[in-house]
Amino acid sequence: MTLYDFADSGNGYKVRLMLSHLGTAYRYVEVDILRGESRTPEFLVKNPNGRIPVLELDDGTFLSESNAILFYLAEGSRYLPEDRLGRAHVLQWMFFEQYSHEPNVATVRFWLKHLELDEERRKRMAEKTTLGHAALSVMERHLAGRTFFVGETYSIADIALYAYTHVADEGGFDLSPYVAVGAWLERVRAQPGYVPLHPSCAELARPA
Amino acid sequence: MTLYDFADSGNGYKVRLMLSHLGTAYRYVEVDILRGESRTPEFLVKNPNGRIPVLELDDGTFLSESNAILFYLAEGSRYLPEDRLGRAHVLQWMFFEQYSHEPNVATVRFWLKHLELDEERRKRMAEKTTLGHAALSVMERHLAGRTFFVGETYSIADIALYAYTHVADEGGFDLSPYVAVGAWLERVRAQPGYVPLHPSCAELARPA
Numbered sequence: 411m412t413l414y415d416f417a418d419s420g421n422g423y424k425v426r427l428m429l430s431h432l433g434t435a436y437r438y439v440e441v442d443i444l445r446g447e448s449r450t451p452e453f454l455v456k457n458p459n460g461r462i463p464v465l466e467l468d469d470g471t472f473l474s475e476s477n478a479i480l481f482y483l484a485e486g487s488r489y490l491p492e493d494r495l496g497r498a499h500v501l502q503w504m505f506f507e508q509y510s511h512e513p514n515v516a517t518v519r520f521w522l523k524h525l526e527l528d529e530e531r532r533k534r535m536a537e538k539t540t541l542g543h544a545a546l547s548v549m550e551r552h553l554a555g556r557t558f559f560v561g562e563t564y565s566i567a568d569i570a571l572y573a574y575t576h577v578a579d580e581g582g583f584d585l586s587p588y589v590a591v592g593a594w595l596e597r598v599r600a601q602p603g604y605v606p607l608h609p610s611c612a613e614l615a616r617p618a
Numbered sequence: 619m620t621l622y623d624f625a626d627s628g629n630g631y632k633v634r635l636m637l638s639h640l641g642t643a644y645r646y647v648e649v650d651i652l653r654g655e656s657r658t659p660e661f662l663v664k665n666p667n668g669r670i671p672v673l674e675l676d677d678g679t680f681l682s683e684s685n686a687i688l689f690y691l692a693e694g695s696r697y698l699p700e701d702r703l704g705r706a707h708v709l710q711w712m713f714f715e716q717y718s719h720e721p722n723v724a725t726v727r728f729w730l731k732h733l734e735l736d737e738e739r740r741k742r743m744a745e746k747t748t749l750g751h752a753a754l755s756v757m758e759r760h761l762a763g764r765t766f767f768v769g770e771t772y773s774i775a776d777i778a779l780y781a782y783t784h785v786a787d788e789g790g791f792d793l794s795p796y797v798a799v800g801a802w803l804e805r806v807r808a809q810p811g812y813v814p815l816h817p818s819c820a821e822l823a824r825p826a
Contacts, residue, residue, distance in 0.1 A: 458756045459718060473706055475713035482706035498681055498690035501709075505683035509716050510667060548666045 420573035421476035503567035512544035519581030553590035628781035629684035644769030710777040722750035761798035
């Protein structure tokens with residue numbers, strides 16, 4: 411398999427973390443989204459929506475949308491519940507992640523780390539920060555008294571939500587009031603096969 | 619089952635359309651999101667994220683996120699592919715819908731239909747209109763030469779994308795250049811069990 415990805419992307423990291431848990435070897439191709447490399451005609455063949463990550467399967471099939479890739483990789487493994495309701499709850503949290511969490515927590519982080527903070531972005535950052543805290547609060551309430559998001563078992567719902575939550579501080583989100591979230595982050599880090607967002611591998615450590 | 623829903627919601631309509639395809643009877647409870655009824659303490663027990671639709675199963679379990687509900691209802695039916703890759707592609711389009719389509723096409727429609735169009739919204743509407751057309755263009759390119767989104771079979775990917783696409787004109791989106799999308803909309807309407815967004819049922823036809 412080949413993963414087309416941007417090293418600092420939490421969405422790409424979800425897939426890398428999953429592949430590491432599974433012990434699956436893969437080829438890594440860096441796509442510099444800051445230089446428009448995900449919008450070239452060549453890349454749009456892989457994903458017409460112009461976004462990373464994209465997973466290319468051995469038969470040449472392309473899969474996009476990080477959480478759909480996670481679901482594909484997790485089927486038949488311990489990272490996806492076997493029961494129908496469990497799977498639905500896993501998907502519920504993954505759609506929550508993409509709709510209520512990522513567009514706020516990840517976007518603010520991306521603006522602060524990679525883009526110029528013009529007046530327009532500064533104004534919208536306030537709104538996105540409020541919405542990001544709302545998402546974190548939903549997570550905090552759910553995790554109080556639970557070990558993981560669904561069925562007390564580590565699943566792709568946790569992987570999806572971990573990706574941008576554990577670097578939320580880079581978007582100016584103070585996580586210290588979110589005690590249950592903090593304990594959950596530690597439990598994710600303790601999973602066998604865990605790898606950090608930025609591994610020391612030379613090919614991933616590109617100069618800024 | 620009980621569906622907590624807002625009559626004009628495309629996200630809720632996805633679930634109604636699916637239940638109609640399946641011929642499943644359900645209780646309908648209207649939640650007026652314009653009056654904050656999805657943010658009451660009572661409703662937050664059903665969905666801590668304060669959004670409709672919510673499906674309550676017969677055992678009292680709550681499911682939220684329209685596309686997760688669709689997946690739950692479709693498992694084991696003709697509306698979800700049996701093969702792993704087919705399911706992944708269905709989910710790919712459903713995550714595309716929630717990330718790249720709904721926040722633009724549906725949000726502009728909601729602002730125009732239900733909210734006051736202040737200066738801030740007017741400015742952001744231009745950006746959302748551009749992004750909405752980008753999403754519609756991705757759909758158009760994919761549907762050229764295809765009958766449905768995945769595996770030439772009508773699935774929950776089509777249901778998810780149909781919901782807000784077929785009323786995109788209410789958000790000011792002219793669909794006439796999207797020929798393949800237009801033909802696909804017709805194919806969806808021809809499916810057995812199809813129901814429109816606004817049925818004539820008295821209990822759904824609330825005065826504006």
